[in-house]
Amino acid sequence: MRRRLVRGALGIVLVLAIVDGVFGDRGVFANMQQREVLSTLQTSIDDLHAQNAALTDDIRRLREDESAVEELAREELGLIKDGELLIILRDTPEQAAPGSSTPPTAARR
Secondary structure (H helix, E strand, C coil): CHHHHHHHHHHHHHHHHHHHHHHCCCCHHHHHHHHHHHHHHHHHHHHHHHHHHHHHHHHHHHHHCHHHHHHHHHHHHCCCCCCCCCCCCCCCHHHCCCCCCCCHHHHCC
């Protein structure tokens, strides 16, 4: 009788240990979920490293290459050199792209 009780108790403990090993906080499923989270975070880190490298390269170019600063000023600020002539072409309503929601005058700077 006592042997049966001990075996039953050991069986219950074994089942609980297996259930905890599979479904518990440190179980198989939790481990799989943590690996997915780790993979997602690693991908984000890799993307951020690539962005950081691109921005570092942009900073280096802007510090070392005067033509890069000029190019950026022309594109972003619309600056021109002395003696240059700026010609702005505006679309007329019949030239606007079909289905375009922006007015032709707002489409270009």
